[in-house]
Amino acid sequence: MSMGTEPSAADARRSAQREALLDAASEMLVHGGPDAISLRKLATRVGTSTMAVYTAFGGKEGLITALFEEAYDRLAAAEEAVPKNREPLRRLHDLALAYRSFALKNPSYYALMISSTLPVPDALRHGEAADGNPAARNVTGHRSYRIMLDAVTACVGEGSLPAHIGADVLADALWAAVHGLCSLELAGFHASAEAAEKRFNVTTGAILRGLLTPKGLKKLDGFSRAE
């Protein structure tokens, strides 16, 4: 193994510290907004110097951008861990499970990704919307979104999902249902983990059935009979 391909112990330490800083900052951001992020407090909490935080992120704005990048990268990594060789409809289901698992494991990152009140870094911004709403977030170019869209497109390609609605609208419909479930679960609206899981299964099953073509429904029923 050469030094060029294997991370050194110093690299590993730097990477672990970066993750600890991001984890602590994500908590500060979602609980208190940008004003609650103090680079000095952050350094103290993680046991490093304020200078090290500046060196890693270039300041508060860079830190906030890094938080959003980390959040979307973790979601993408969770989706990339889903096996690619499954039937398109099963893959959609696997991706929904991976999304939920990501959200439950990374609640502070999930909260900042979908917050309607936190300022959006420029990298995620389309520009100000004409009607004074928050600027649209441009996540459609990120691989976390492309993976989902490609899976939907594969289902359209095999005729399981209809071609006339648009793969982007279909993907957003599935996303809305799965996000809504995760959001209500994280906010504590479900009385128990079992109650949350039952709602997850009923809701994701229903949104999929409601979107499928007759051919897609037949495929889905075939899976259920086989299980």
Add this chain to the structure above:
Amino acid sequence: MSMGTEPSAADARRSAQREALLDAASEMLVHGGPDAISLRKLATRVGTSTMAVYTAFGGKEGLITALFEEAYDRLAAAEEAVPKNREPLRRLHDLALAYRSFALKNPSYYALMISSTLPVPDALRHGEAADGNPAARNVTGHRSYRIMLDAVTACVGEGSLPAHIGADVLADALWAAVHGLCSLELAGFHASAEAAEKRFNVTTGAILRGLLTPKGLKKLDGFSRAE
């Protein structure tokens, strides 16, 4: 008209000031968390005295509880404005539209209602969940939830929705989809109001179709043909 039934000018002023205080406080809370709420700043912003804020809410904790009550009461009022004499399936659709309209008109109240990071007032709390998740929110007793649940129960009663899943699970499935849509729209994930509306129609239509019984599907198709 007697003084007893008609609000006096002083009552109207007090009520308008209370609403102005709550509106300003809801913005402070969702942007900066509880630490960002300063009763003094709030009084200054609304043009009243800190003492008046104490008199109205008894302090910061009382103010936060009042914010959550105001949010759920506004949602309930929006749902109560929906005509009750429509077919059960149409009523579900009307309630979904009223929910979206409430969320878009009251973004700061909506953000605090469904936040996974803000502390939940005792009135909404079941108790700490065993697995360390945030304490469950007990909204099932509130009329904003009962109205939705009753509408679902009416659909089960006429055989449009299945009886074996449970009206609470069905209501939560519809809620997850509608909430997910509103949340993504408020966060700016949809490129335009038209894009958001298309996604709303496709997603609510799909979740409903996916849950309906064959009898319910026939009814729904009858509505579409009649329009």
